[in-house]
Amino acid sequence: MAKSAMKRFFGIFGKNIAAFTVLSLSLCLALLFSSCEGGAPAPAGTSAPASETASQTTASQTEAAQTEASAGADAPESQTEATSAPASATAPAPAQADSDEAASYDGKSIRISWWGNDVRTNMTNEIIDTFVAKYPGLKAEVEYSAFGDYFTKLNTQAAGGQLPDVMQMDYSKIVPFADSGLILNLNAYIDSGRIDLSGVGDTMVSGGLVNGGMYGITTGVNAPCMLYDPQVLEDAGVTLSMAPTWTEVYEVSKAVLAATGIKNAILGIGWENYIDMYARSLGGSLYAPDGKSVGYTAEMLAALWDLQLTAIEEGVAPEPGEYSGEVASIIGNKASWMIDAFTNQLAPYNESNGNMQLAMCEYPVPEGAIRPHTYLKPTMFWSVATTSGLQDLSADFLNYFTNDGTVFDVCGTDRGMPISAAVREYLAPKASEADRQIGEYLDYLADGHSSPIDPPAPAVMSEVYTEYLTVFEQMTYRQYSHDELPGVTQSLIEKMNGILRDAAAAEQ
Numbered sequence: 001m002a003k004s005a006m007k008r009f010f011g012i013f014g015k016n017i018a019a020f021t022v023l024s025l026s027l028c029l030a031l032l033f034s035s036c037e038g039g040a041p042a043p044a045g046t047s048a049p050a051s052e053t054a055s056q057t058t059a060s061q062t063e064a065a066q067t068e069a070s071a072g073a074d075a076p077e078s079q080t081e082a083t084s085a086p087a088s089a090t091a092p093a094p095a096q097a098d099s100d101e102a103a104s105y106d107g108k109s110i111r112i113s114w115w116g117n118d119v120r121t122n123m124t125n126e127i128i129d130t131f132v133a134k135y136p137g138l139k140a141e142v143e144y145s146a147f148g149d150y151f152t153k154l155n156t157q158a159a160g161g162q163l164p165d166v167m168q169m170d171y172s173k174i175v176p177f178a179d180s181g182l183i184l185n186l187n188a189y190i191d192s193g194r195i196d197l198s199g200v201g202d203t204m205v206s207g208g209l210v211n212g213g214m215y216g217i218t219t220g221v222n223a224p225c226m227l228y229d230p231q232v233l234e235d236a237g238v239t240l241s242m243a244p245t246w247t248e249v250y251e252v253s254k255a256v257l258a259a260t261g262i263k264n265a266i267l268g269i270g271w272e273n274y275i276d277m278y279a280r281s282l283g284g285s286l287y288a289p290d291g292k293s294v295g296y297t298a299e300m301l302a303a304l305w306d307l308q309l310t311a312i313e314e315g316v317a318p319e320p321g322e323y324s325g326e327v328a329s330i331i332g333n334k335a336s337w338m339i340d341a342f343t344n345q346l347a348p349y350n351e352s353n354g355n356m357q358l359a360m361c362e363y364p365v366p367e368g369a370i371r372p373h374t375y376l377k378p379t380m381f382w383s384v385a386t387t388s389g390l391q392d393l394s395a396d397f398l399n400y401f402t403n404d405g406t407v408f409d410v411c412g413t414d415r416g417m418p419i420s421a422a423v424r425e426y427l428a429p430k431a432s433e434a435d436r437q438i439g440e441y442l443d444y445l446a447d448g449h450s451s452p453i454d455p456p457a458p459a460v461m462s463e464v465y466t467e468y469l470t471v472f473e474q475m476t477y478r479q480y481s482h483d484e485l486p487g488v489t490q491s492l493i494e495k496m497n498g499i500l501r502d503a504a505a506a507e508q
Contacts, residue, residue, distance in 0.1 A: 106137030110390050110397070113143040114168035115150035116414075123411040130410075131400055135393075158182050163385035165394045169216045171207055171378050172456045178210040183383040185213035189395040196403055201446035204419040207378035207453050216381025217398045220416015222438075223376050223445055224273060226266070227349055228338040229331050230359040232256055242444065246278075246307055246364045249338075253316050256337055265336035266364075267308055268317035270472035272465055273340060273363070278304050280451065281369035291458040292504045293497040298490040303366065305475055305485050312476055320476045328352035342377070343417070343441060347434035357433070360441050362449075374445055375453040379416030417442055460503040464496045 112128060114120070121144050132140045143164060145153060151173060157163050163182060177183045186208075189195040195217060197205060208216035233240060236259035238252050253264035266274070275296060276286040285295030311317035323335040330336045332353030340363065341349060350356050362374050382401060384394040401407060402419065405426035417438060418424055424439050431439060458464075471492045474480065480488050 105135045105393070108137070108390065109139040109141050110166065110393055111141045111143065111164035112166045112397070113150075113154070113164040115145055115147040116168075120411075120414050123414060126410050127401075127407050130406075131397060138393075161387055163387055165385055165388040165390050166397055167383055167385065168219075169381040169383040171381070171453075174208065174216050174381060174383070175210055175456065177383070178213065178215040181386055183215050184386050184388070184391060185215060186217065186384065186395065186398070187213055189399075190214055194392070194395050195399045199421045200402070200419045201376075201421075203376045203450045203452055204446055205378075206376075208381055209452075216378075216383040217402055218378040218381055218416070218419050219401065220379045220418055221376040221442065222343040222379060222416060223374055223442060223450070224277065224363060225341055225343055225374075225441065226338055226361050226363060227331070227341045227346065227358040228361070229353075229356060231356075232260055232262060232337040235260055240359075240361060243362045243449065244364045245367055245369075246304075247367060249364045250307065250311065250316065253311070253337075254314075257316055260337075262334050262337045263316060263318050264311070264338050265318055265323065265330060266338050266340055267311035268320075268476060269340065270469050270476070271340060272468060275301055275304055275468075277363035277373045278366060280375075280454075281365035281371065281373035283370055285454045287454070287457055287461075287500070289455055290504070291455075292501050294464070294493055294500070295454075296493075298486060298493050301489040301493070302485040305472070305489065306482055309475060309478075309480075309482060309485070313478075320473065326352070329354075331358065332356060343438045346438055347432065350434060360437055372445075372449050372451045374450045376442065376445060376450055377453055458500060458503060460499055464499050467492065467496050467499065 110132070112124075114124060116124070124144075125142060128140050128142060132138050143153075147170075150168075151170075154163065154167065158177075158180075167183075169177065169183065174183070178185075186195060190197055197217075204221055205214065205218050208214050208218055228240065233252065233256065236252075236256045238255045240252055241248065244252075249264070250267065253267060256262055256264070272286060279285055279296035279300055282296075282300060284297070284300065287293070288295045308317065312319060318335065323330060323333075325333055325335065327339065328349060329352045330339055331349075339349075343360070346358065346360065350358055365373055382398045384391055384398070388394055403423065405423045408418065408423065408427055417435075418427070421443075424443070428436065428439065471488060475485070475488070
Protein backbone atom coordinates (compact mmCIF):
# COMPACT_ATOMS: atom_id res chain seq x y z
CA MET A 1 0.00 0.00 0.00
CA ALA A 2 2.76 2.37 0.72
CA LYS A 3 5.75 2.60 -1.56
CA SER A 4 8.77 4.13 0.07
CA ALA A 5 8.73 7.10 -2.29
CA MET A 6 5.10 8.01 -1.63
CA LYS A 7 3.79 10.25 1.13
CA ARG A 8 0.36 10.06 2.60
CA PHE A 9 -0.96 13.05 4.48
CA PHE A 10 -4.12 12.38 6.41
CA GLY A 11 -5.90 14.89 8.61
CA ILE A 12 -3.11 15.14 11.15
CA PHE A 13 -0.39 15.19 8.52
CA GLY A 14 -1.49 18.26 6.59
CA LYS A 15 -3.90 19.46 3.98
CA ASN A 16 -2.78 17.38 1.03
CA ILE A 17 -3.89 13.77 1.21
CA ALA A 18 -2.66 11.07 -1.05
CA ALA A 19 -4.02 7.59 -0.55
CA PHE A 20 -1.32 5.08 0.07
CA THR A 21 -1.13 2.15 -2.33
CA VAL A 22 -1.21 -1.53 -1.62
CA LEU A 23 1.80 -3.76 -2.04
CA SER A 24 0.60 -7.17 -2.91
CA LEU A 25 2.83 -9.86 -1.34
CA SER A 26 0.27 -12.34 -2.26
CA LEU A 27 0.36 -16.16 -2.45
CA CYS A 28 -0.84 -17.53 -5.85
CA LEU A 29 -3.57 -20.07 -5.70
CA ALA A 30 -3.59 -23.60 -6.55
CA LEU A 31 -4.88 -25.24 -9.76
CA LEU A 32 -7.01 -28.49 -9.32
CA PHE A 33 -8.02 -30.71 -12.16
CA SER A 34 -10.43 -33.58 -11.78
CA SER A 35 -12.28 -35.23 -14.67
CA CYS A 36 -12.78 -33.21 -17.82
CA GLU A 37 -15.17 -33.29 -20.73
CA GLY A 38 -14.61 -32.24 -24.29
CA GLY A 39 -15.81 -28.93 -25.60
CA ALA A 40 -15.78 -26.72 -28.60
CA PRO A 41 -12.55 -25.04 -29.63
CA ALA A 42 -11.96 -21.72 -27.93
CA PRO A 43 -12.88 -18.65 -29.95
CA ALA A 44 -10.13 -17.12 -31.98
CA GLY A 45 -8.34 -14.07 -30.63
CA THR A 46 -4.95 -12.51 -30.19
CA SER A 47 -2.98 -14.82 -27.95
CA ALA A 48 0.32 -16.53 -27.35
CA PRO A 49 1.21 -20.08 -26.32
CA ALA A 50 1.58 -20.43 -22.57
CA SER A 51 5.10 -21.76 -22.98
CA GLU A 52 6.35 -18.61 -24.63
CA THR A 53 8.12 -16.00 -22.56
CA ALA A 54 5.92 -12.98 -21.90
CA SER A 55 6.29 -10.53 -24.75
CA GLN A 56 4.23 -7.75 -23.26
CA THR A 57 6.09 -5.97 -20.47
CA THR A 58 3.65 -4.55 -17.99
CA ALA A 59 4.03 -2.03 -15.24
CA SER A 60 3.39 -3.06 -11.66
CA GLN A 61 -0.24 -2.31 -10.93
CA THR A 62 -1.06 -0.17 -7.92
CA GLU A 63 -4.33 0.72 -6.31
CA ALA A 64 -5.22 3.70 -4.20
CA ALA A 65 -5.84 2.94 -0.59
CA GLN A 66 -9.39 4.24 -0.89
CA THR A 67 -10.27 1.29 -3.09
CA GLU A 68 -8.59 -1.20 -0.82
CA ALA A 69 -11.54 -1.26 1.44
CA SER A 70 -14.01 -1.83 -1.32
CA ALA A 71 -11.70 -3.28 -4.00
CA GLY A 72 -10.30 -1.92 -7.17
CA ALA A 73 -7.16 -2.31 -9.22
CA ASP A 74 -4.63 -4.98 -8.37
CA ALA A 75 -1.82 -4.05 -6.02
CA PRO A 76 1.81 -4.15 -7.13
CA GLU A 77 2.79 -7.73 -7.80
CA SER A 78 5.18 -9.32 -5.37
CA GLN A 79 8.44 -10.50 -6.87
CA THR A 80 9.22 -12.86 -4.01
CA GLU A 81 10.91 -15.99 -5.25
CA ALA A 82 9.04 -19.21 -4.68
CA THR A 83 10.76 -21.81 -2.56
CA SER A 84 10.45 -25.53 -2.92
CA ALA A 85 8.55 -27.56 -0.38
CA PRO A 86 10.44 -29.28 2.42
CA ALA A 87 10.99 -32.97 1.84
CA SER A 88 8.63 -33.79 4.69
CA ALA A 89 5.74 -31.74 3.29
CA THR A 90 3.24 -33.19 0.86
CA ALA A 91 1.45 -30.68 -1.31
CA PRO A 92 -2.34 -30.89 -1.50
CA ALA A 93 -3.13 -31.96 -5.05
CA PRO A 94 -6.15 -32.97 -7.12
CA ALA A 95 -6.60 -36.36 -8.71
CA GLN A 96 -5.02 -37.03 -12.09
CA ALA A 97 -7.22 -36.43 -15.12
CA ASP A 98 -8.64 -39.62 -16.64
CA SER A 99 -6.55 -40.44 -19.72
CA ASP A 100 -9.56 -41.39 -21.88
CA GLU A 101 -11.30 -38.12 -21.12
CA ALA A 102 -8.06 -36.20 -21.48
CA ALA A 103 -7.62 -37.60 -24.97
CA SER A 104 -10.84 -35.88 -26.04
CA TYR A 105 -9.05 -32.53 -25.81
CA ASP A 106 -6.72 -33.38 -28.69
CA GLY A 107 -6.41 -30.30 -30.90
CA LYS A 108 -8.34 -28.04 -28.54
CA SER A 109 -7.09 -24.92 -26.76
CA ILE A 110 -8.07 -23.27 -23.50
CA ARG A 111 -7.75 -19.48 -23.48
CA ILE A 112 -6.69 -17.85 -20.22
CA SER A 113 -6.17 -14.12 -19.60
CA TRP A 114 -4.84 -12.01 -16.74
CA TRP A 115 -3.21 -8.71 -15.91
CA GLY A 116 0.20 -8.37 -14.32
CA ASN A 117 3.89 -7.70 -14.79
CA ASP A 118 6.50 -9.98 -16.33
CA VAL A 119 7.12 -11.77 -13.03
CA ARG A 120 3.47 -12.77 -12.72
CA THR A 121 3.26 -13.64 -16.40
CA ASN A 122 6.23 -15.98 -16.35
CA MET A 123 4.99 -17.74 -13.23
CA THR A 124 1.46 -18.06 -14.59
CA ASN A 125 2.74 -19.47 -17.88
CA GLU A 126 4.65 -22.16 -15.99
CA ILE A 127 1.58 -23.06 -13.92
CA ILE A 128 -0.61 -23.26 -17.02
CA ASP A 129 1.96 -25.42 -18.82
CA THR A 130 1.86 -27.88 -15.91
CA PHE A 131 -1.93 -27.99 -15.96
CA VAL A 132 -2.14 -28.45 -19.73
CA ALA A 133 0.42 -31.27 -19.66
CA LYS A 134 -2.07 -33.43 -17.76
CA TYR A 135 -4.40 -33.43 -20.79
CA PRO A 136 -2.74 -34.96 -23.86
CA GLY A 137 -3.40 -32.89 -26.95
CA LEU A 138 -4.65 -29.85 -25.06
CA LYS A 139 -3.00 -26.51 -25.76
CA ALA A 140 -3.24 -23.14 -24.04
CA GLU A 141 -3.54 -19.66 -25.49
CA VAL A 142 -2.68 -16.92 -23.01
CA GLU A 143 -3.43 -13.21 -23.05
CA TYR A 144 -2.04 -10.68 -20.61
CA SER A 145 -1.62 -6.94 -20.24
CA ALA A 146 -1.27 -4.14 -17.72
CA PHE A 147 -4.30 -3.53 -15.53
CA GLY A 148 -5.12 -0.24 -17.26
CA ASP A 149 -5.51 -1.96 -20.62
CA TYR A 150 -6.90 -5.26 -19.41
CA PHE A 151 -10.58 -4.41 -19.06
CA THR A 152 -10.62 -2.25 -22.16
CA LYS A 153 -9.58 -5.34 -24.10
CA LEU A 154 -11.94 -7.59 -22.16
CA ASN A 155 -14.90 -5.31 -22.88
CA THR A 156 -14.06 -5.36 -26.59
CA GLN A 157 -13.89 -9.15 -26.54
CA ALA A 158 -17.18 -9.32 -24.66
CA ALA A 159 -18.91 -7.18 -27.30
CA GLY A 160 -17.77 -9.62 -29.99
CA GLY A 161 -18.55 -12.79 -28.04
CA GLN A 162 -14.83 -13.58 -27.86
CA LEU A 163 -14.11 -13.67 -24.13
CA PRO A 164 -11.37 -16.09 -22.97
CA ASP A 165 -12.46 -19.34 -21.32
CA VAL A 166 -10.85 -18.31 -18.03
CA MET A 167 -10.19 -14.69 -17.09
CA GLN A 168 -8.72 -12.93 -14.11
CA MET A 169 -11.45 -10.72 -12.63
CA ASP A 170 -11.33 -7.71 -10.31
CA TYR A 171 -13.66 -7.08 -7.38
CA SER A 172 -14.77 -3.75 -8.82
CA LYS A 173 -15.80 -5.42 -12.11
CA ILE A 174 -17.33 -8.74 -11.08
CA VAL A 175 -20.85 -7.39 -10.47
CA PRO A 176 -21.33 -5.77 -13.90
CA PHE A 177 -19.81 -8.79 -15.65
CA ALA A 178 -22.12 -11.13 -13.73
CA ASP A 179 -25.20 -8.95 -14.21
CA SER A 180 -24.50 -8.79 -17.95
CA GLY A 181 -24.38 -12.58 -18.20
CA LEU A 182 -20.76 -12.59 -19.34
CA ILE A 183 -19.34 -14.84 -16.64
CA LEU A 184 -20.60 -18.19 -15.39
CA ASN A 185 -22.44 -18.90 -12.15
CA LEU A 186 -20.15 -21.54 -10.62
CA ASN A 187 -22.61 -22.84 -8.00
CA ALA A 188 -23.21 -26.14 -9.81
CA TYR A 189 -19.50 -26.90 -9.93
CA ILE A 190 -19.13 -26.02 -6.23
CA ASP A 191 -22.17 -28.07 -5.22
CA SER A 192 -20.85 -31.10 -7.12
CA GLY A 193 -17.37 -30.74 -5.60
CA ARG A 194 -15.71 -30.24 -8.96
CA ILE A 195 -14.57 -26.91 -7.54
CA ASP A 196 -13.76 -28.04 -4.01
CA LEU A 197 -14.33 -25.34 -1.38
CA SER A 198 -14.75 -27.76 1.52
CA GLY A 199 -11.60 -26.45 3.19
CA VAL A 200 -12.41 -22.78 2.57
CA GLY A 201 -14.16 -20.46 5.03
CA ASP A 202 -17.26 -18.66 3.80
CA THR A 203 -15.81 -15.17 4.28
CA MET A 204 -12.79 -16.20 2.21
CA VAL A 205 -14.95 -16.47 -0.91
CA SER A 206 -17.87 -14.13 -0.19
CA GLY A 207 -16.42 -11.47 -2.47
CA GLY A 208 -17.23 -13.64 -5.48
CA LEU A 209 -20.94 -13.81 -4.66
CA VAL A 210 -23.40 -11.84 -6.80
CA ASN A 211 -27.10 -12.27 -6.01
CA GLY A 212 -26.41 -15.65 -4.41
CA GLY A 213 -24.30 -17.01 -7.25
CA MET A 214 -20.53 -17.55 -7.13
CA TYR A 215 -19.13 -15.83 -10.21
CA GLY A 216 -15.46 -15.84 -9.29
CA ILE A 217 -13.14 -17.96 -7.16
CA THR A 218 -10.86 -15.80 -5.08
CA THR A 219 -7.19 -16.31 -5.89
CA GLY A 220 -6.14 -15.06 -2.47
CA VAL A 221 -7.07 -12.64 0.29
CA ASN A 222 -5.73 -9.94 2.52
CA ALA A 223 -7.42 -7.96 5.27
CA PRO A 224 -7.36 -4.58 7.02
CA CYS A 225 -5.40 -4.51 10.24
CA MET A 226 -3.45 -2.38 12.67
CA LEU A 227 0.32 -2.67 12.87
CA TYR A 228 2.11 -1.61 16.03
CA ASP A 229 5.43 -1.78 17.84
CA PRO A 230 5.11 -4.40 20.61
CA GLN A 231 8.36 -3.24 22.24
CA VAL A 232 6.84 0.16 23.00
CA LEU A 233 3.93 -1.52 24.76
CA GLU A 234 6.34 -3.68 26.75
CA ASP A 235 8.30 -0.59 27.76
CA ALA A 236 5.06 1.02 28.93
CA GLY A 237 3.97 -2.12 30.78
CA VAL A 238 0.72 -2.51 28.83
CA THR A 239 -0.80 -4.99 26.41
CA LEU A 240 -3.29 -4.77 23.56
CA SER A 241 -5.94 -7.33 22.66
CA MET A 242 -6.41 -8.75 19.17
CA ALA A 243 -9.80 -7.02 18.86
CA PRO A 244 -9.44 -3.81 20.88
CA THR A 245 -12.13 -1.22 21.51
CA TRP A 246 -11.47 2.46 20.90
CA THR A 247 -11.52 2.93 24.68
CA GLU A 248 -8.80 0.30 25.11
CA VAL A 249 -6.66 1.86 22.37
CA TYR A 250 -7.08 5.29 23.96
CA GLU A 251 -6.10 4.09 27.43
CA VAL A 252 -3.10 2.17 26.10
CA SER A 253 -2.08 5.23 24.07
CA LYS A 254 -2.13 7.42 27.18
CA ALA A 255 0.07 4.90 29.01
CA VAL A 256 2.52 4.73 26.08
CA LEU A 257 2.67 8.52 25.87
CA ALA A 258 3.40 8.82 29.59
CA ALA A 259 6.12 6.14 29.48
CA THR A 260 7.80 6.89 26.15
CA GLY A 261 6.52 10.22 24.82
CA ILE A 262 5.28 8.50 21.63
CA LYS A 263 1.81 9.46 20.39
CA ASN A 264 -0.72 7.41 18.44
CA ALA A 265 -1.40 8.75 14.95
CA ILE A 266 -4.50 6.67 14.32
CA LEU A 267 -6.38 8.77 16.86
CA GLY A 268 -6.11 11.73 14.52
CA ILE A 269 -6.32 10.20 11.04
CA GLY A 270 -9.24 10.93 8.73
CA TRP A 271 -8.91 7.83 6.60
CA GLU A 272 -12.42 6.54 5.82
CA ASN A 273 -11.54 2.97 6.82
CA TYR A 274 -11.96 4.10 10.43
CA ILE A 275 -15.62 5.04 10.06
CA ASP A 276 -16.11 1.99 7.81
CA MET A 277 -14.93 -0.39 10.54
CA TYR A 278 -16.75 1.60 13.22
CA ALA A 279 -20.01 1.36 11.28
CA ARG A 280 -19.58 -2.31 10.28
CA SER A 281 -19.19 -3.28 13.93
CA LEU A 282 -22.58 -1.68 14.63
CA GLY A 283 -24.32 -3.25 11.64
CA GLY A 284 -23.67 -0.43 9.17
CA SER A 285 -21.24 0.00 6.29
CA LEU A 286 -19.28 2.67 4.45
CA TYR A 287 -21.94 2.87 1.72
CA ALA A 288 -25.50 1.59 1.59
CA PRO A 289 -25.98 -1.53 -0.58
CA ASP A 290 -27.71 0.49 -3.33
CA GLY A 291 -24.90 3.05 -3.40
CA LYS A 292 -27.32 5.97 -2.96
CA SER A 293 -26.22 6.97 0.54
CA VAL A 294 -23.54 6.33 3.11
CA GLY A 295 -24.13 3.34 5.34
CA TYR A 296 -23.58 5.00 8.72
CA THR A 297 -25.37 7.59 10.83
CA ALA A 298 -24.39 11.06 11.96
CA GLU A 299 -24.40 9.72 15.52
CA MET A 300 -21.78 7.10 14.65
CA LEU A 301 -19.54 9.63 12.95
CA ALA A 302 -19.92 12.23 15.71
CA ALA A 303 -18.97 9.65 18.36
CA LEU A 304 -15.80 8.67 16.48
CA TRP A 305 -14.79 12.27 15.80
CA ASP A 306 -15.48 13.26 19.41
CA LEU A 307 -12.91 10.69 20.57
CA GLN A 308 -10.39 11.77 17.94
CA LEU A 309 -10.81 15.46 18.79
CA THR A 310 -10.27 14.66 22.48
CA ALA A 311 -7.09 12.76 21.60
CA ILE A 312 -5.70 15.76 19.71
CA GLU A 313 -6.68 18.19 22.48
CA GLU A 314 -5.01 16.02 25.12
CA GLY A 315 -1.85 15.48 23.08
CA VAL A 316 -2.36 11.72 22.74
CA ALA A 317 -2.62 12.13 18.97
CA PRO A 318 -0.34 14.40 16.91
CA GLU A 319 -1.47 17.87 15.96
CA PRO A 320 -2.36 18.50 12.29
CA GLY A 321 0.84 18.78 10.28
CA GLU A 322 3.02 17.61 13.16
CA TYR A 323 4.40 14.71 11.12
CA SER A 324 5.16 15.09 7.43
CA GLY A 325 7.43 12.12 6.80
CA GLU A 326 6.74 8.81 5.11
CA VAL A 327 3.80 6.97 6.58
CA ALA A 328 5.58 3.68 5.91
CA SER A 329 8.27 4.66 8.43
CA ILE A 330 6.13 6.57 10.95
CA ILE A 331 6.66 3.97 13.69
CA GLY A 332 10.41 3.78 13.20
CA ASN A 333 10.51 7.58 13.33
CA LYS A 334 8.80 7.44 16.74
CA ALA A 335 5.95 9.64 15.47
CA SER A 336 3.39 6.94 16.28
CA TRP A 337 3.44 3.49 17.83
CA MET A 338 0.54 2.28 15.66
CA ILE A 339 -0.66 2.68 12.07
CA ASP A 340 -3.48 1.30 9.94
CA ALA A 341 -2.58 -1.09 7.13
CA PHE A 342 -3.51 -4.19 5.19
CA THR A 343 -1.97 -7.54 5.89
CA ASN A 344 0.13 -7.55 2.73
CA GLN A 345 1.97 -4.47 4.04
CA LEU A 346 3.49 -6.21 7.04
CA ALA A 347 6.82 -7.18 5.47
CA PRO A 348 7.46 -3.85 3.70
CA TYR A 349 6.44 -1.92 6.83
CA ASN A 350 8.83 -4.02 8.91
CA GLU A 351 11.59 -3.11 6.49
CA SER A 352 10.64 0.57 6.28
CA ASN A 353 10.77 0.86 10.05
CA GLY A 354 14.30 -0.43 10.51
CA ASN A 355 13.53 -4.15 10.25
CA MET A 356 11.16 -4.06 13.19
CA GLN A 357 8.96 -7.04 13.98
CA LEU A 358 5.61 -5.27 14.07
CA ALA A 359 2.61 -6.91 15.69
CA MET A 360 -0.88 -7.04 14.22
CA CYS A 361 -4.42 -6.61 15.52
CA GLU A 362 -7.85 -5.62 14.23
CA TYR A 363 -9.11 -2.07 13.80
CA PRO A 364 -10.61 -0.79 17.06
CA VAL A 365 -14.37 -0.82 17.51
CA PRO A 366 -16.77 1.10 19.75
CA GLU A 367 -18.21 -0.33 22.94
CA GLY A 368 -21.34 -2.31 22.18
CA ALA A 369 -20.21 -3.70 18.81
CA ILE A 370 -22.72 -6.25 17.55
CA ARG A 371 -20.86 -8.12 14.82
CA PRO A 372 -17.34 -8.86 13.52
CA HIS A 373 -16.24 -5.82 11.55
CA THR A 374 -13.13 -7.01 9.71
CA TYR A 375 -13.52 -8.44 6.21
CA LEU A 376 -11.35 -10.61 4.02
CA LYS A 377 -10.68 -8.78 0.77
CA PRO A 378 -10.24 -10.79 -2.42
CA THR A 379 -7.01 -9.91 -4.19
CA MET A 380 -8.60 -10.96 -7.48
CA PHE A 381 -10.66 -13.81 -8.94
CA TRP A 382 -10.67 -16.41 -11.67
CA SER A 383 -13.95 -16.39 -13.62
CA VAL A 384 -15.25 -18.50 -16.51
CA ALA A 385 -16.93 -17.06 -19.62
CA THR A 386 -20.49 -18.12 -20.33
CA THR A 387 -19.48 -18.42 -23.99
CA SER A 388 -16.71 -20.91 -23.22
CA GLY A 389 -16.93 -24.25 -24.95
CA LEU A 390 -14.66 -25.73 -22.26
CA GLN A 391 -16.55 -24.85 -19.11
CA ASP A 392 -15.85 -28.14 -17.31
CA LEU A 393 -12.16 -27.91 -18.05
CA SER A 394 -12.17 -24.26 -16.99
CA ALA A 395 -13.75 -25.28 -13.69
CA ASP A 396 -10.99 -27.86 -13.26
CA PHE A 397 -8.45 -25.10 -13.76
CA LEU A 398 -10.06 -22.99 -11.03
CA ASN A 399 -10.13 -26.00 -8.73
CA TYR A 400 -6.46 -26.71 -9.40
CA PHE A 401 -5.52 -23.11 -8.74
CA THR A 402 -7.38 -23.22 -5.44
CA ASN A 403 -6.30 -26.57 -4.05
CA ASP A 404 -2.93 -27.69 -5.44
CA GLY A 405 -0.12 -26.64 -3.12
CA THR A 406 2.58 -27.11 -5.76
CA VAL A 407 1.30 -24.06 -7.62
CA PHE A 408 2.71 -21.95 -4.80
CA ASP A 409 6.12 -23.50 -5.29
CA VAL A 410 6.05 -21.65 -8.60
CA CYS A 411 4.30 -18.38 -7.87
CA GLY A 412 5.09 -17.73 -4.25
CA THR A 413 3.00 -14.92 -2.79
CA ASP A 414 1.89 -13.17 -5.95
CA ARG A 415 -1.91 -13.45 -5.90
CA GLY A 416 -2.78 -13.33 -2.22
CA MET A 417 -2.77 -15.59 0.81
CA PRO A 418 -4.38 -18.86 -0.34
CA ILE A 419 -7.98 -19.50 0.63
CA SER A 420 -7.52 -23.26 1.13
CA ALA A 421 -6.65 -24.19 4.71
CA ALA A 422 -4.78 -27.26 3.45
CA VAL A 423 -2.63 -25.15 1.15
CA ARG A 424 -1.86 -22.66 3.93
CA GLU A 425 -0.83 -25.58 6.15
CA TYR A 426 1.40 -26.91 3.37
CA LEU A 427 3.09 -23.53 2.99
CA ALA A 428 3.54 -22.85 6.70
CA PRO A 429 6.88 -24.66 7.24
CA LYS A 430 8.62 -22.58 4.58
CA ALA A 431 6.81 -19.28 5.18
CA SER A 432 8.66 -16.13 6.18
CA GLU A 433 7.98 -14.74 9.65
CA ALA A 434 5.76 -12.04 8.12
CA ASP A 435 3.80 -14.59 6.09
CA ARG A 436 3.44 -16.75 9.20
CA GLN A 437 1.96 -13.79 11.10
CA ILE A 438 -0.36 -12.98 8.22
CA GLY A 439 -1.49 -16.59 7.94
CA GLU A 440 -2.27 -16.77 11.66
CA TYR A 441 -4.19 -13.49 11.51
CA LEU A 442 -6.23 -14.60 8.51
CA ASP A 443 -6.94 -17.97 10.15
CA TYR A 444 -8.15 -16.06 13.21
CA LEU A 445 -10.42 -13.89 11.08
CA ALA A 446 -11.78 -16.86 9.14
CA ASP A 447 -12.65 -18.60 12.42
CA GLY A 448 -15.71 -16.48 13.19
CA HIS A 449 -13.97 -13.12 13.56
CA SER A 450 -14.87 -11.60 10.19
CA SER A 451 -17.98 -10.77 8.21
CA PRO A 452 -18.56 -10.64 4.44
CA ILE A 453 -17.04 -7.77 2.52
CA ASP A 454 -19.46 -5.05 1.41
CA PRO A 455 -20.28 -4.38 -2.27
CA PRO A 456 -17.77 -2.32 -4.27
CA ALA A 457 -17.87 1.42 -3.59
CA PRO A 458 -19.79 3.72 -5.96
CA ALA A 459 -17.88 5.35 -8.80
CA VAL A 460 -18.10 8.77 -7.08
CA MET A 461 -16.38 7.54 -3.92
CA SER A 462 -13.45 9.95 -4.42
CA GLU A 463 -15.79 12.94 -4.54
CA VAL A 464 -17.60 11.73 -1.42
CA TYR A 465 -14.31 11.17 0.41
CA THR A 466 -13.10 14.65 -0.50
CA GLU A 467 -16.12 16.13 1.27
CA TYR A 468 -15.54 13.85 4.26
CA LEU A 469 -11.87 14.75 4.54
CA THR A 470 -12.46 18.49 4.20
CA VAL A 471 -14.76 18.57 7.22
CA PHE A 472 -12.54 16.15 9.16
CA GLU A 473 -9.56 18.46 8.71
CA GLN A 474 -11.61 21.41 9.90
CA MET A 475 -12.43 19.41 13.01
CA THR A 476 -8.77 18.55 13.68
CA TYR A 477 -7.93 22.27 13.49
CA ARG A 478 -10.57 22.80 16.21
CA GLN A 479 -12.98 24.75 14.04
CA TYR A 480 -15.81 22.88 15.77
CA SER A 481 -16.48 22.20 19.41
CA HIS A 482 -17.53 18.84 20.74
CA ASP A 483 -21.08 20.10 21.12
CA GLU A 484 -21.18 21.12 17.45
CA LEU A 485 -20.12 17.73 16.09
CA PRO A 486 -23.62 16.18 15.87
CA GLY A 487 -24.86 19.02 13.68
CA VAL A 488 -21.67 19.13 11.63
CA THR A 489 -21.75 15.40 10.90
CA GLN A 490 -25.45 15.53 10.02
CA SER A 491 -24.83 18.28 7.48
CA LEU A 492 -21.86 16.41 6.05
CA ILE A 493 -23.83 13.19 5.62
CA GLU A 494 -26.64 15.06 3.86
CA LYS A 495 -24.12 16.55 1.43
CA MET A 496 -22.43 13.20 0.77
CA ASN A 497 -25.80 11.52 0.26
CA GLY A 498 -26.72 14.20 -2.25
CA ILE A 499 -23.60 13.40 -4.30
CA LEU A 500 -24.41 9.69 -4.22
CA ARG A 501 -28.08 10.17 -5.17
CA ASP A 502 -27.20 12.46 -8.08
CA ALA A 503 -24.65 9.99 -9.37
CA ALA A 504 -27.09 7.09 -9.12
CA ALA A 505 -29.79 9.09 -10.95
CA ALA A 506 -27.35 10.01 -13.72
CA GLU A 507 -26.61 6.31 -14.32
CA GLN A 508 -30.28 5.45 -14.89
